[in-house]
Amino acid sequence: MFHDWTPEQLTLRERFAAVGELLAKARDQQPEGFDYAGWNRLRDEQLWHLVVPRDYGGHGEDWWGFTAALDGLSSTLRTPELLLSVIAQAGMVRAMVRHGSPLQKERYLAAILRGKVSATGIAEPSTGTDVRSIETTLSEAPDGYRLNGSKYNIAHAPIMDFILVVSRLERRESSNIALVLLDRDTPGLVIGAQDDKLGNRNLPTGELRFEDVHIDASQILGQAGRGLGHLIDIISLGRLYYGLVAANLPLPFVDEAMHYAAQRTSFKSTIDSHQYIQKRLVDMKIGMERSRWAAYGALGRLLNAHPEALLACSVAKLVGASDLIDNATSLVKLYGSIGYHNGGIATLLKDAMGFASVGGTEEMHRKNIFNQMQRLAGSASSSQG
DSSP states (O other): OOOOOOOOHHHHHHHHHHHHHHHHHHHTEEEEEEOHHHHHHHHHHHGGGGTTTTGGSSSSOHHHHHHHHHHHHHHOOOOSSHHHHHHHHHHHHHHHHHHHHHIIIIIIIIIHTTTTOEEEEEETTTBBHHHHHHOOOOEEETTEEEEEEEEEEEEEHHHHHHEEEEEETTSSSSEEEEEEEETOTTEEEEEEEEEOSSSOOOOOEEEEEEEEEEEEEGGGGEEEEHHHHHHHHHHHHHHHHHHHHHHHHTTHHHHHHHHHHHOOOEEEEGGGGHHHHHHHEEEEEEEEHHHHHHHHHHHHHTTTTOOTTTHHHHHHHHHHHHHHHHHHHHHHHHHHHHHTTTTTTHHHHHHHHHHGGGTSSHOOOOHHHHHHHHHHHHHHHHHHH
C-alpha cells in the first residue's frame, strides 16, 4: 500500500514539478493548438523512458516512478490538455508492454520514445463508449482482414502518428472484440475535422473513418476476440490518472486564493476571517486530498491485480472529476466577478467541465461500479457456498 514517495520518486516529482512551471509560462506565449514544444520537452526529459522496458530502450522503472513524475507535473501545469495527452500515451505504453507482440513492442515503443503521438479510438456516435455495441467491424479476408466504420471524439485524432482501434469481429456473437493498430498513412484511414470544444482547446480531438482498410494479422494487439479484456486493462490506468490530475490541477489556484483571501478586505476585515470563506477553501483542500488518495489507492490495486482494482479505478475517475468541477466552481465564486472574467480561473472551469466526459461519463462509471459490486458479491457467495 502506498504511504509516501521514496527519495528517488520524490526527486522525480520535484523535477517534473519544475518542468511544469516552465511549460505553464511558455504556454501563455503560444497560439492555440497542441503543445508540441511541451510534448517534446517531456520526451527530452525522458518521461517515457521511465516505463518503457530496458529491452526496448527505456529505463524499465515501475509505474510508481512515472506516477511521481505525473504528480509533480500536474501540480504546476495549470491546464490539463498536455496532461491528458500524457495519460493517453501512458495507456499506449501499458498496451504495448502487456499485450504487444515482440515486433509491435519494438516498433511502437521506439516510436513513443521518439515522441510520436498515439491515439485510441473507442467511442462511436451511436454507441458512445459501450464497447459491446460498437459497429466498427473487422471482417475476415483472404489476405487478412478488412476494417470498416468510424470513431469520434478521439484525443489526438487530427495529429496522431498511430492509433489503436477497437473493433468488432464480424459474425461473432461473443468474444468478438479485436484491437487493431494503424499508422497514420494507412490507405483507407480518413481523418475528419477537428472538434470545436468549450474547453481543453489545446487537446485536439476529432473523428476517424475506416473505409475498407486492409489489416494484417500482425496488426492485431493481443488475441483477436479477447480485445475487451485487453482494453479494460489498458484504460483502467487512464481512469485513475484522470483522478490524480483532477486532484492536482487546482493546487496553484488554491494557493493563490489563500493569498487573495488574506489580502482582500470586506466588512472591515480580510475575507479569510469569514467562516464561509474558510469553509470554501477547506472544502477545496478536502476534495483534492480525497481525489489524490483515491487515485493512489486505485493504482496500488491495479498494479497488484486486486479483485477490486477495476472498481477502484472508476471510483478514482468519478471522484476526481466531481471534485475538480466543484473546486473550479468554488474558485470562481470566491473571486466573484473577477473569477468570471476570462483568465486562468475561468479557463480552469471550462477545462474542468471536460472531465465530466473524458475517460467516460459519470453514468458509465456508476454502471461499471455497480457491475463490479455485483461481480464481487457473486464471488463472495460462491466462495461461501
